[in-house]
Amino acid sequence: MRLFATTVSILFLLVNDSVATSVLSEPAPTNKSNIPDPGGEDWGYLDVRPGAHMFYWLYTSTAASDPTTLPIVIWLQGGPGAGGSGHGNFKGMGPLDLELKPRNTSWVHHVNILYLDNPVGAGYSYVDDLKDLANNATGIALDLVSFMKLFYEKYPDFKETPVYCFSQSYGGKMAAHFGLEMANAMKAGEIESNFKGVALGSAWISPIDSTTSWAPYLLQAGLVDTSRFKMIDKYAAKCRTLVEKGEWKRATRCWSNTEVLITILTHKVDFYNIMYKTSPTLGKSDLQTDDEDEEDNEVQTRAFDFNFRSDDENGLSINDLMNGPVFDKLSATLHHLNHWSDQSADVFKANWVDFMKPAVDIVEKLLEETNLTVAVDNGQLDLICNTPAQLIWAENMKWSNVSDWIRAPRNAFTVNGFTEGFVKRYGRFSFWWVNRAGHSIPYDNPLGSIVMMRDIVGLPREENAGITEEYLAESKKILDKIF
């Protein structure tokens, strides 16, 4: 079965939600070592290597008069090749939404947010020469450590501030590696930082478990019948064989083809939230024939016309926004750039061979060899990085407390009396199931995402939010009576 072709680029990532015109103002005056006043912002480039320029956008929280007293949440988008400055920011949990209206569910009302266009080459970040692109997760993580060193030089008053790296999709794989490299650099005394943990959101940690979980997930969700299930399952099994043989380049092609197969058989299910409406038209580049001998590195950026909900439903598209009003606002900084792209084909292509490699061993190291906290968070409606796949690797991890974690209670968390998801934790590891959310958790379930984020970064629960240990205790009494 190789009707379907290839060349996909994929995409991962996604993000979400809200803001206002007025925000497009100049950075607020600073008081402490360049740190913007509460509710302010700053942006710019830090050169993580010669020829490698990383763009960041920092928003200080509105929740305290001294931003250094609140955690910094770094946001890493996926792809690889999607920039947090656009997706995570305007379509995620930044202070303004796609229409530049204020977003009252922005995380900035709780923490400082640092969006990175990572790796270099994504978003507004750029390299002088394409050969300067990082081509594996370790290289990407080392660039991020280098970024942090420069960040503290620029904003020394943040040195003691707790830092957590949140992420989405391929960003989760990069966040795991980043955490490990940060812990190593801190231990070696190479950097002074209060980096505390990572949150691996909708994360591409075990790519093959995600790929082989697509067929059963679709069957259970009523999106395919048994014969289509078998077609997809069989194709995904081929990908597993390639992964087991270490044929990484072909494995990525196989994964991409499995996506195309599913897209066709499901009339274009939305990989990022199976509840979203889609219409069954195919993109023009979807039906090329596949030749497995052909150079796999040909990546086309067609996935956005294929797998993504059209931004137009909600107004301005992210590309229009980032190349229009946002570009104008940042133009003094961005003078050398032609445009922002929602997904860099060059970055994806550079990481093609690394794409299907797992990071489970990295998560194990985070738990065994560092003091960092590790959270895994996933939306129940995400297909591409579905929750059943995350459970497979999480429950099979080799770290000393894994069986304690598996046996730990699973508590519900609520907002305004409604169940928004569940959490199960032991020691420094927590696993979050988020209800009514797909790939982009802050976009689909903003209130649930805030409860979760505050908990992960160690902020007190808000009045209307809860984690129901009591409910669990009560229900146990009833269950004990009946069974």
Ligand SMILES: *[C@@H]1O[C@H](CO)[C@@H](O)[C@H](O)[C@H]1NC(C)=O
């Ligand atoms: C956020 O905005 C919505 C819609 O205007 C409103 O119903 C809600 O109360 C607001 N929430 C907060 C925390 O201000």
Ligand SMILES: *[C@@H]1O[C@H](CO)[C@@H](O)[C@H](O)[C@H]1NC(C)=O
């Ligand atoms: C990964 O990237 C690093 C840094 O760019 C590089 O030194 C290393 O050779 C790369 N590893 C592989 C397997 O390509």
Ligand SMILES: *[C@@H]1O[C@H](CO)[C@@H](O)[C@H](O)[C@H]1NC(C)=O
């Ligand atoms: C973890 O924290 C303990 C207590 O502060 C410290 O002794 C130890 O060196 C730390 N381990 C690592 C890997 O940083």
Ligand SMILES: *[C@@H]1O[C@H](CO)[C@@H](O)[C@H](O)[C@H]1NC(C)=O
């Ligand atoms: C494992 O459990 C022990 C005992 O509860 C705890 O001290 C330790 O921090 C745990 N390790 C992790 C990685 O959670």
